[in-house]
Amino acid sequence: QVQLVESGGGLAQPGGSLRLSCAASGFTFSKYRMSWARQAPGKGLEWVSGISGAGSYTYYADFVKGRFTISRDNAKNTVYLQMNSLKPEDTALYYCAKVPINRALDEYDYRGQGTQVTVSS
Numbered sequence: 001q002v003q004l005v006e007s008g009g010g011l012a013q014p015g016g017s018l019r020l021s022c023a024a025s026g027f028t029f030s031k032y033r034m035s036w037a038r039q040a041p042g043k044g045l046e047w048v049s050g051i052s053g054a055g056s057y058t059y060y061a062d063f064v065k066g067r068f069t070i071s072r073d074n075a076k077n078t079v080y081l082q083m084n085s086l087k088p089e090d091t092a093l094y095y096c097a098k099v100p101i102n103r104a105l106d107e108y109d110y111r112g113q114g115t116q117v118t119v120s121s
Contacts, residue, residue, distance in 0.1 A: 002026040002110045004096050009115030012086050020081040020115060022096030030054065030074040033099040035108065036081045038092035038117075048094070049081060050105035059105055064090075086119045093117075 008020040020036070035050040049070040050059040058070050069082040079096055094117050097108035 002098060004098065004110060004112035006094065006096050006112045006115040009094060009117045011118045011120065012083075013121050014086060014088060014119055016086050016119070017082070017084045018086065018117060020083065020094055020096075020117075022079045022081075022112060024077045024079070024096075024098070027098065029077040032101070033105060034072065034079045035097045035099055035105050036070060036079075036094060037097055037106070037108070037111070038090075038094045039114075040089075040092040043092075045095075046092075047106035050099065051079065083117070086117075088119045091117060091119050 003025045005023045012018050030053050033050055033052055036048040037045050038048050039045045048061055048064055051070045051072055055072045067085045072079040093114040095111045095114045097111035099105055100109045
């Protein structure tokens with residue numbers, strides 16, 4: 001069965017960095033686009049970034065463009081989110097998600113349990 005396991009969250013200071021990882025299993029990883037999404041307390045799920053199956057194309061929400069970088073290693077079935085210049089408003093539970101074929105990057109059929117990112121001084 002499909003499993004997505006996120007790691008790498010934690011506490012960071014404003015302006016700091018964190019690198020999230022998501023280990024995938026149970027499907028042919030390289031065939032599928034992957035996305036990162038987040039949910040802040042009291043708010044809905046928000047798409048953050050997406051990447052094509054081969055990793056050639058990357059996409060970002062405006063609010064993270066220039067600060068976050070998505071990448072993937074298909075040999076390791078892992079997708080990453082490098083987060084730099086973190087802001088308190090980036091505080092959220094971050095999920096990686098599998099995007100079905102021919103669906104938009106913010107449409108998911110599976111997502112992981114999430115990893116908490118807290119940005120605070």
